[in-house]
């Protein structure tokens with residue numbers, strides 16, 4: 001093993017190099033590193049926690065679900081078939097999981113400088129106790145060691161919730177999901193720890209191929225006439241309550257843009273009928289999504305659910321990948337997003353209501369200082385979600401804090417979201433956010449813009465209290 005490179009996670013990683021600021025960052029971090037993880041937005045599979053079955057193997061757990069990983073490999077000419085990504089059209093794919101792990105290991109250098117490298121190394125070191133860096137030479141050692149550990153009882157999903165100190169984790173489900181896995185958790189003691197989130201894009205986005213079948217399903221689930229505007233709205237109210245009965249405290253809306261609308265009931269009803277007819281234009285389905293954001297805000301005032309808006313992803317940008325492999329294959333690309341005019345109809349109607357909690361996210365960093373911080377720094381209903389997706393990275397988090405804090409302050413932000421389906425990386429992702437917040441706060445302290453006792457308090461709040469307040473988790 002002499003020529004294997006040691007895998008070392010430096011205790012000062014991600015802290016500033018300046019010794020004065022670094023010393024402050026260390027002190028701040030010491031005060032928060034062991035706080036419980038609250039994960040209010042993410043995409044883990046609730047069946048893991050319901051069945052509590054052991055995970056299969058290193059490849060199917062760490063690689064196959066992680067589009068951050070295979071998009072990078074794909075960008076360097078490695079086919080998704082060779083990585084074992086299942087096809088929709090029946091094209092055969094690699095099924096030798098050890099071979100796939102080798103391909104990944106051989107190409108691990110591609111992740112140098114990326115957050116995936118930080119997350120993965122943390123998983124290897126902290127979760128699996130691996131002592132050498134991943135490379136072609138260590139691929140078998142890794143694959144065997146990880147698989148040997150995955151069959152143990154302490155690697156079952158619920159045991160990992162304890163090991164990771166996860167106080168709460170929210171999954172995300174479509175409006176017509178049966179929530180059977182959350183239902184199965186009832187009575188296990190985990191039902192308050194693993195909760196769902198109401199994501200109604202499947203019954204709001206008339207551009208989706210399954211829109212009409214979902215509207216039909218919505219009728220079956222609620223007993224409402226979902227082909228009438230009022231019946232459809234009532235059905236959504238019923239489903240929101242159903243999700244609340246399975247722990248949901250928040251909704252999530254992943255629209256192409258931040259467009260909102262405030263149509264009369266008559267206009268909205270006509271637009272809905274047009275969407276149902278399949279004859280709506282792109283502009284009309286966009287207007288309908290916009291109207292529905294405003295309707296959802298109204299329902300959030302009725303039932304108290306926090307509303308998350310995640311706009312601006314150009315989904316499935318690569319049509320040949322979409323045709324062969326489907327969605328969520330690393331082919332979503334950020335596009336410019338406008339908030340000031342687009343949110344105005346919703347804000348005109350509900351923006352002054354302090355009981356309404358809307359959390360805005362963006363993939364367009366140019367909006368942080370120009371649009372989002374001024375909006376959240378004024379409207380009582382608006383808060384800013386953390387740096388998201390492509391910006392969930394040390395530099396992305398720093399850019400977020402640098403650009404929004406002076407106008408929105410810290411208290412119009414809501415702490416960290418890991419937004420991940422890579423369950424084992426959750427502690428590492430939260431640790432990166434904690435370290436970067438401490439780094440940013442340490443800079444303010446070193447420049448005498450903040451007292452250190454205030455910075456300690458803020459570090460705690462950004463890690464824990466603000467998250468629970470924003471998502472109403474108390």
Ligand SMILES: [Zn+2]
Pocket residue numbers: 041042043172419
């Ligand atoms: Zn998400």
